[in-house]
Amino acid sequence: MNTDTLLADISALPQIGDDAVRLLGSQQIDEWPARLQGIAEPSSGTTVVVAPQNVEGVSAILRWAHERGARIQALGMGSNVVGAIDSSVDVLVSTARLDEIHDLDPIDQTVTVGAGIDGRTLDGHLCKEGFVLGHYPQSLHVSTVGGWIATRATGTYSAYYGGIERLLVGAEYVEPAGNIVCVAPRPRSSGGIDLLGLLCGSEGSLGIITQATLAVGRALPERRVCASMPDMRSGLDAQRQMVQSGVPLGLVRLYNPAESLVAAESGVLPESHCLLVATTMGPQAVADAGAAAITATIEAAGGELLAETAADPWFSRRYATPGFMADHNADDRRIFDTIEVALPWVTAAACAEELETALGPLSTPLHQHFSHVYPTGACLYAVLFISGDNQADAHARWATAWSRTLDIVARHRGTLAHHHGIGALRAR
Ligand SMILES: Cc1cc2nc3c(=O)[nH]c(=O)nc-3n(C[C@H](O)[C@H](O)[C@H](O)COP(=O)(O)OP(=O)(O)OC[C@H]3O[C@@H](n4cnc5c(N)ncnc54)[C@H](O)[C@@H]3O)c2cc1C
Missing domain, CATH: 3.30.465.10 (Uridine Diphospho-n-acetylenolpyruvylglucosamine Reductase; domain 3)
Structure with missing residues (x-):
């Protein structure tokens, strides 16, 4: 639809008003997923963004779009990592003003x-x-x-x-x-x-x-336990025992050796060891008893306790800043991407090991961690740092990494998209 017509139509809706309508260049919305989809240059068009102030405004714009056959999509803060915002739609409906x-x-x-x-x-x-x-x-x-x-x-x-x-x-x-x-x-x-x-x-x-x-x-008391595990297998064994034993866990994260180097304080882990960090929560006595229980579990699995501060680097950097993904993908020859899958416990360790072998040559470094646990399985999260001689080369390596991952994860009865959703990138 023609942008001028769209702007005139939408601004005329009594529930909307001029101040809620603006134009946004598509590059500001979603440049890097467009590149990953194989589009050499992202579209330079502009997208109309409407930010209604209340539910009546949202209703008016959807009713209008329904009658006119306009293509619309909801826009939150655009932080999805799967190309879920399509800047080629006629109108993006931003929820920015529905913030009460x-x-x-x-x-x-x-x-x-x-x-x-x-x-x-x-x-x-x-x-x-x-x-x-x-x-x-x-x-x-x-x-x-x-x-x-x-x-x-x-x-x-x-x-x-x-x-x-x-x-x-x-x-x-x-x-x-x-x-x-x-x-x-x-x-x-x-x-x-x-x-x-x-x-x-x-x-x-x-x-x-x-x-x-x-x-x-x-707000609940929380106890943190950090440990060095000799390998991912023993760390996974400890994670599984912890979650299946019914201890009230808060956060549970296990890093491969490469990612442990950035998640842990420097020098606290022996070479090639894996950082395991877990917290217990509840009234103080419960959190304390939980910490004692998981300490015993970790030691039984071959882990060595570290100071509680060992995982401070991860805690201090855990929240992303705006533009994180776009910044990491600003260079055409480099692709930064993440893949999170859900796996049953029985195959989790073997799957991580196969991915390490298959993706290692494509991603330098290759980060992997298990960061969500359930009685029946866990979430494995791989972070890809891919570079190529040029954009096409980087893209080919990225596509190979994905196809290898899908094959390995399927063979290990894994499920793609533990929490990032589908978007355009994964719908293909
Ligand atoms: C560095 C980084 C770290 C991340 N960490 C996590 C994490 O720990 N856990 C996690 O789950 N995800 C994580 N994500 C992914 C992302 O933040 C989530 O998917 C988040 O839920 C998206 O919210 P948003 O407001 O940015 O939605 P958007 O990206 O704006 O939209 C995402 C999808 O939701 C739809 N949508 C948005 N708002 C509405 C609405 N009001 N009604 C209907 N549909 C709507 C959009 O149309 C689109 O399909 C991370 C992303 C980044 C960049």
């Missing part, structure tokens, strides 16, 4: 917010009020509540709080024809199909989420 904190209920321990609020603001507000968010993705500062729901995101403390699907207890969204749908907050429901569950991971296909009610927690 409507209600914090201290009895039910829930917070109701506009879907466009970012994680840093929400977390800061909750902390001031004596509560915690519990959802701490490494993109906390550059992503929105609506984006978390739409991508079924998860956070670093998933062992304690679960993913966003566990925290979401109510929602309001506007379906594609413009109708407003409310799912009232509830502790649980068996009243038919779970609409909240459907919204999680919907990536905008069911409509635009405008409001969400999330369960929040109380």
Whole structure:
């Protein structure tokens, strides 16, 4: 559709107004996933972005788009790493102005917010009020509540709080024809199909989420245990024993030797060893007992305890800054990408070992870590640093890395997309 017509049409909607409409160059939205999709030069066109102030505004724009056959897409903070924002649509509907904190209920321990609020603001507000968010993705500062729901995101403390699907207890969204749908907050429901569950991971296909009610927690004592593991296999064994024993874990992370070099304090690990860091949470006596229990588990698996500060480098750098992925992909000859998969415990170690062998020659360095654990399996996260002689060479190496990964993960009964979603990159 013609940009001038779009701008005139949308600005004329009574619920929208001029101030909510702006133009954005596509490069500002999604340059690096476009390059990874094989597009040599990203499109230089502009995209119309509308930022409605309330649910009525979202409804008006969706109704208009439905009637006109315009292609629209929701835009949170654009931090997805899978090319989920398509800058060639007619209109991007930004949730930036749906950023209010409507209600914090201290009895039910829930917070109701506009879907466009970012994680840093929400977390800061909750902390001031004596509560915690519990959802701490490494993109906390550059992503929105609506984006978390739409991508079924998860956070670093998933062992304690679960993913966003566990925290979401109510929602309001506007379906594609413009109708407003409310799912009232509830502790649980068996009243038919779970609409909240459907919204999680919907990536905008069911409509635009405008409001969400999330369960929040109380600030709890936490104990941290760090250890040096002789290899990934023994570290995985310790992780599995910890999560299956029922200890109240907060965060659990195991790094391959290459990534341990940046996650751990320098010099604390013997060469080729793996950093394992885990925390326990609960009332102080529970956290203490949990720490004692996981210490015994780690030692039984062959680990050697390190000071609690051993993982400080990771803790101090854990939250990404705006433009992180674009900056890391600014050079045409270099590709920085991540692949996160869910694996059953029985195949997890073998899968990581095969990936190490298959991807090692393509990625320098190759980082791998296991950062989310469940009684039935874990999330393996690979970080690729690929470089080539030129853009085409880098792209070919990246494509080879992906095809090798998919093959190996499938053979080990893994599931692609533990928490980053599908987007355009993975839909192919
Ligand atoms: C450095 C870095 C670290 C990351 N760490 C994590 C992590 O620890 N855990 C994790 O899960 N993810 C992580 N991510 C991925 C990303 O931050 C998440 O996918 C996040 O949930 C996206 O939120 P967003 O607001 O940026 O959404 P966007 O990128 O703007 O949108 C993502 C998708 O959701 C849709 N969408 C957005 N808002 C709405 C809405 N209100 N209604 C309907 N659809 C909507 C969009 O149309 C799009 O399909 C990381 C990303 C980066 C760059």
